[in-house]
Amino acid sequence: xxxxxxxxxxxxxxxxxxxxxxxxxxxxxxxxxxxxxxxxxxxxxxxxxxxxxxxxxxxxxxxxxxxxxxxxxxxxxxxxxxxxxxxxxxxxxxxxxxxxxxxxxxxxxxxxxxxxxxxxxxxxxxxxxxxxxxxxxxxxxxxxxxxxxxxxxxxxxxxxxxxxxxxxxxxxxxxxxxxxxxxxxxxxxxxxxxxxxxxxxxxxxxxxxxxxxxxxxxxxxxxxxxxxxxxxxxxxxxxxxxxxxxxxxxxxxxxxxxxxxxxxxxxxxxxxxxxx
Amino acid sequence: xxxxxxxxxxxxxxxxxxxxxxxxxxxxxxxxxxxxxxxxxxxxxxxxxxxxxxxxxxxxxxxxxxxxxxxxxxxxxxxxxxxxxxxxxxxxxxxxxxxxxxxxxxxxxxxxxxxxxxxxxxxxxxxxxxxxxxxxxxxxxxxxxxxxxxxxxxxxxxxxxxxxxxxxxxxxxxxxxxxxxxxxxxxxxxxxxxxxxxxxxxxxxxxxxxxxxxxxxxxxxxxxxxxxxxxxxxxxxxxxxxxxxxxxxxxxxxxxxxxxxxxxxxxxxxxxxxxxxxxxxxxxxxxxxxxxx
Numbered sequence: 001x002x003x004x005x006x007x008x009x010x011x012x013x014x015x016x017x018x019x020x021x022x023x024x025x026x027x028x029x030x031x032x033x034x035x036x037x038x039x040x041x042x043x044x045x046x047x048x049x050x051x052x053x054x055x056x057x058x059x060x061x062x063x064x065x066x067x068x069x070x071x072x073x074x075x076x077x078x079x080x081x082x083x084x085x086x087x088x089x090x091x092x093x094x095x096x097x098x099x100x101x102x103x104x105x106x107x108x109x110x111x112x113x114x115x116x117x118x119x120x121x122x123x124x125x126x127x128x129x130x131x132x133x134x135x136x137x138x139x140x141x142x143x144x145x146x147x148x149x150x151x152x153x154x155x156x157x158x159x160x161x162x163x164x165x166x167x168x169x170x171x172x173x174x175x176x177x178x179x180x181x182x183x184x185x186x187x188x189x190x191x192x193x194x195x196x197x198x199x200x201x202x203x204x205x206x207x208x209x210x211x212x213x214x215x216x217x218x219x220x221x222x223x224x225x226x227x228x229x230x231x232x233x234x235x236x237x238x239x240x241x242x243x244x245x246x247x248x249x250x251x252x253x254x255x256x257x258x259x260x261x262x263x264x265x266x267x268x269x270x271x272x273x274x275x276x
Numbered sequence: 277x278x279x280x281x282x283x284x285x286x287x288x289x290x291x292x293x294x295x296x297x298x299x300x301x302x303x304x305x306x307x308x309x310x311x312x313x314x315x316x317x318x319x320x321x322x323x324x325x326x327x328x329x330x331x332x333x334x335x336x337x338x339x340x341x342x343x344x345x346x347x348x349x350x351x352x353x354x355x356x357x358x359x360x361x362x363x364x365x366x367x368x369x370x371x372x373x374x375x376x377x378x379x380x381x382x383x384x385x386x387x388x389x390x391x392x393x394x395x396x397x398x399x400x401x402x403x404x405x406x407x408x409x410x411x412x413x414x415x416x417x418x419x420x421x422x423x424x425x426x427x428x429x430x431x432x433x434x435x436x437x438x439x440x441x442x443x444x445x446x447x448x449x450x451x452x453x454x455x456x457x458x459x460x461x462x463x464x465x466x467x468x469x470x471x472x473x474x475x476x477x478x479x480x481x482x483x484x485x486x487x488x489x490x491x492x493x494x495x496x497x498x499x500x501x502x503x504x505x506x507x508x509x510x511x512x513x514x515x516x517x518x519x520x521x522x523x524x525x526x527x528x529x530x531x532x533x534x535x536x537x538x539x540x541x542x543x544x545x546x547x548x549x550x551x552x553x554x555x556x557x558x559x560x561x562x563x564x565x566x567x568x569x
Contacts (some may be wrong), residue, residue, distance in 0.1 A: 250393065
């Protein structure tokens with residue numbers, strides 16, 4: 001197949017793709033357009049595709065709502081801690097499964113892989129009861145700890161680290177490098193691309209997580225952004241300009257992350273064949 | 277025993293490296309999974325639980341709403357998965373003839389909604405579906421059609437949620453299908469071109485059969501994730517109107533965290549587990565087959 005040749009057919013396909021692409025992100029555009037629209041103008045026909053008199057007042061009124069800053073802080077704290085800890089735990093375990101042979105290795109790895117087939121919802125009720133017994137409900141511990149348990153990161157890291165040349169690790173061992181030193185000074189630096197993929201997917205996943213934060217938190221100040229927004233939607237269901245301002249505010253960080261690390265996202269989908 | 281102990285001692289670094297991850301995996305994943313199965317046979321009360329055998333299962337199987345939620349979920353999966361896949365196959369085929377950079381650009385555009393939380397997407401669609409002022413009814417009015425209360429009507433509520441999921445989804449399927457398409461050897465296409473096969477025939481006779489493993493994988497994963505749908509239902513309809521959009525996970529949530537009936541809710545979770553497990557088996561059985569060019 002000849003690539004790069006420009007024909008009329010290709011131009012038409014390109015235009016068709018542009019139209020389809022625009023349709024796919026139209027809802028996101030509509031969110032932003034409503035967020036900068038005057039609230040009264042959202043309640044009139046016909047709607048304005050491009051707000052004639054854009055305003056930031058909706059954002060101002062969103063920030064005057066109670067606990068918006070707490071939600072933001074909670075989302076940042078939870079997503080960051082889970083990402084850092086998850087990457088560390090998964091890298092260590094993934095390296096062990098990839099490069100070490102030990103008693104029970106196959107059984108343990110099978111346990112991790114098999115667990116990826118278990119839907120998260122199966123653990124919701126016991127996790128809630130466990131957190132309640134530990135006194136971790138409505139706290140950072142309750143929000144963060146289950147995020148460290150998922151088997152996916154270990155699997156992804158194992159896949160990635162299996163490709164590292166074993167000779168390199170042996171050479172480091174001969175040079176008198178300790179086991180921890182090998183991991184820290186040889187394995188980790190060489191695994192940066194894999195770690196980046198895991199870190200980005202974990203961060204986005206945690207930032208957008210919904211059902212667990214909804215269940216484990218109960219006070220308004222402990223909510224994360226998605227949960228806070230969903231509850232705001234229940235409280236003021238018809239104030240779409242305000243709601244879209246909040247939605248835009250919560251969506252923007254992830255769009256920035258996506259645009260800056262786009263390559264890793266597209267790579268991560270292929271490498272790990274992630275769900276979603 | 278001494279022998280095993282000696283091996284464990286020899287491999288102490290491996291166990292030490294595995295331990296941190298395993299503590300969390302064991303405590304907050306394996307243990308809850310086992311506990312969940314136990315709970316499904318218990319009458320759970322804060323002051324003490326008792327073993328009730330299959331009572332919870334009997335209760336949910338005679339619960340009309342549980343069957344409605346199963347039906348809704350199958351309907352949702354049957355709507356979402358083929359449409360997702362069709363959308364992804366068409367778009368992958370359309371972007372395939374272009375340069376790498378253009379392909380990446382379109383992949384990024386279609387992937388974009390995936391990084392936005394399902395809550396936000398659902399809020400946007402609540403606005404688009406809004407009966408008096410929403411965008412959809414406005415567009416319909418341009419064609420002289422009357423407005424519809426999309427989410428307030430038992431006939432349209434579930435299809436509306438399906439449509440929303442299809443429009444926003446499929447991005448990662450496009451990435452996977454494109455990757456698989458790039459793996460197909462070009463000499464097959466050259467041969468087809470020499471034989472004078474049209475683009476459409478080539479796609480049906482060469483591309484589609486060779487994409488079979490990827491498609492099977494996407495069908496299975498798509499079905500599994502369809503059975504876990506929750507956020508859209510919670511944000512947009514709360515399972516209504518009249519249970520028209522109640523899905524299994526939503527019902528589990530309601531039973532457990534609004535009615536605090538942990539036993540029957542756990543039984544439902546075990547049923548969900550069983551359904552997902554069946555699909556996973558299908559994948560394991562057939563995905564092993566490698567394609568030879």
